[in-house]
Amino acid sequence: MLGLMQSQPLLISSLMEFAARHHGDGEIVSRRVEGDIHRYTYRDLAARAKRLAHALDALPLAFGDRVGSLAWNGYRHMEMYFGVSGSGRVLHTINPRLHPDQIAWVMNHAEDQVLCFELSFLPLVQAVHKKCPMVKKWVMLCDADKLPADSGIPGLVSYEDWIGAYPDTYVWPQFDENTASSMCYTSGTTGDPKAALYSHRSTTLHAYAAALPDVMCISARDAVLPVVPMFHVNAWGIPYSAALTGCKLVLPGPAMDGQSIYELMEAEQVTYAAGVPTVWQMLLSYIGPKGLKFSSLKRTVIGGSACPPAMITAFQEGYGVEVLHAWGMTEISPLGTLCTLKNKQLKLPKDEQMKILQKQGRAIYGVDMKIVNGEGQELPWDGKTYGDLMVKGPWILDTYYKGSSPLVADEYGQRWFPTGDVATIDPDGFMQITDRTKDVIKSGGEWISSIDIENIAMGHPSVAMAACIGMPHPKWDERPIVAVALKAGAQVTREELLQFYEGKIAKWQIPDDVVFVDAIPIGATGKMLKVRLRQELKDYVLPTL
Numbered sequence: 001m002l003g004l005m006q007s008q009p010l011l012i013s014s015l016m017e018f019a020a021r022h023h024g025d026g027e028i029v030s031r032r033v034e035g036d037i038h039r040y041t042y043r044d045l046a047a048r049a050k051r052l053a054h055a056l057d058a059l060p061l062a063f064g065d066r067v068g069s070l071a072w073n074g075y076r077h078m079e080m081y082f083g084v085s086g087s088g089r090v091l092h093t094i095n096p097r098l099h100p101d102q103i104a105w106v107m108n109h110a111e112d113q114v115l116c117f118e119l120s121f122l123p124l125v126q127a128v129h130k131k132c133p134m135v136k137k138w139v140m141l142c143d144a145d146k147l148p149a150d151s152g153i154p155g156l157v158s159y160e161d162w163i164g165a166y167p168d169t170y171v172w173p174q175f176d177e178n179t180a181s182s183m184c185y186t187s188g189t190t191g192d193p194k195a196a197l198y199s200h201r202s203t204t205l206h207a208y209a210a211a212l213p214d215v216m217c218i219s220a221r222d223a224v225l226p227v228v229p230m231f232h233v234n235a236w237g238i239p240y241s242a243a244l245t246g247c248k249l250v251l252p253g254p255a256m257d258g259q260s261i262y263e264l265m266e267a268e269q270v271t272y273a274a275g276v277p278t279v280w281q282m283l284l285s286y287i288g289p290k291g292l293k294f295s296s297l298k299r300t301v302i303g304g305s306a307c308p309p310a311m312i313t314a315f316q317e318g319y320g321v322e323v324l325h326a327w328g329m330t331e332i333s334p335l336g337t338l339c340t341l342k343n344k345q346l347k348l349p350k351d352e353q354m355k356i357l358q359k360q361g362r363a364i365y366g367v368d369m370k371i372v373n374g375e376g377q378e379l380p381w382d383g384k385t386y387g388d389l390m391v392k393g394p395w396i397l398d399t400y401y402k403g404s405s406p407l408v409a410d411e412y413g414q415r416w417f418p419t420g421d422v423a424t425i426d427p428d429g430f431m432q433i434t435d436r437t438k439d440v441i442k443s444g445g446e447w448i449s450s451i452d453i454e455n456i457a458m459g460h461p462s463v464a465m466a467a468c469i470g471m472p473h474p475k476w477d478e479r480p481i482v483a484v485a486l487k488a489g490a491q492v493t494r495e496e497l498l499q500f501y502e503g504k505i506a507k508w509q510i511p512d513d514v515v516f517v518d519a520i521p522i523g524a525t526g527k528m529l530k531v532r533l534r535q536e537l538k539d540y541v542l543p544t545l
């Protein structure tokens, strides 16, 4: 017997309609590429998303066709999130920090037929447009008067001219909620990038889950600043959860340096922010020496790579800002776990709570996880045994776009996504990432967590950033070394740093050497690029050899 409740597909357009009708005057504030601040409301956003939907119909662009965006976090990008997907097309958010050849590659692979790009990306588009013959409409996200007279790009129009020609009323089409809505390519440090193709259903469910109190806890009372870019796994789903909750949304545009972020937070009274550790490192390095404080910031979600415990302490103890450590992946929309304490843990001493809060956290309803050994057998949740982390759920990838399915079936026929991360899970269900499978250091048959080594180094007051990699060793297979970039003006010797490890980890886990570098290489999504670091240190020889 079926239930007798209304059956409505979970569509992204319904988030927009809801936002316009139920919190239409909620504010969306954007710093534009031009440098000024733009303000409007969810109602305005919905109206302009409708104009865009008309413009796509008029091209014409078929249902399911791909529209690329090369854009920062801003209101026009938001309009694309809702206008493109809402009208049944697929939004392909492209990472502008990729090499131009990679940008052309992903555009051709996705078969983008329209590309909307930020004014400041004109040189990039001039470099790639001839390599992308499938694109039939090039649109610059700007006012008509900003359009260059001779861009060399055939038929280039300004976004405002383009959508301005159409009405702001539109009936969003209704279709199967499993229809594709957007896509995002993985960072792809080896081989060609692969795309996760999200659906309306996966995105809407993820938006619900992301807003929950034990997840990102986003409400109508918040002013939310996603520093995580809208081209990096849909800014962790925040644009959708924002429409769902009606929070004030503050979009930083291209300015992600410490000063710009701090000033925007203060001016807009941001209560909640989200980003990768490298962004928060920049913010803390800006405000620390100046003795500045946050007047409104209450919580920040930090994920994308391991959040160093020293950063959690700096935010919590130094500024009274709660840190929510999150783990996710492009393939999982991206949220998988978030670290918030359980009721029974509230009475624990501070240092014990701190140990828990450093973990990547508990699974969000919708995600199931387990750790397995090399034979695929599930391992115990004892907080010590580590294994390959597997996940499943309705917002987790089944098959790569134009690719194969990486899922692995267990003995019950359940299909799990192998994350490529190595983790432990404790009896309370808190997961902790030890490493990427390929980064874990194997020394004398034992594993050493590069994240542990990095976290300790980053707890040293002189260290800005640290990256640990394994170096080949004839006796032990591999030994860890730590590459360290110091804070401006700070000094520390190799010996002092190695001594800093004493008593914090087992003796055999202490790195064999410290290599001082000017900067740790950072990839397109703000994560450490260990592949490049390994190349840079290819002639390095361990002192212990």
Ligand code: AMP
Pocket (backbone or CB within 6 Å): 186, 187, 233, 302, 303, 304, 305, 306, 307, 325, 326, 327, 328, 329, 330, 331, 334, 360, 419, 420, 421, 433, 435, 436, 525
């Ligand atoms: P991406 O798909 O580019 O976002 O990369 C996903 C990968 O980033 C994961 O598989 C992890 O290796 C890593 N990652 C994400 N969040 C965290 C975290 N909180 N701690 C450690 N690693 C993380």
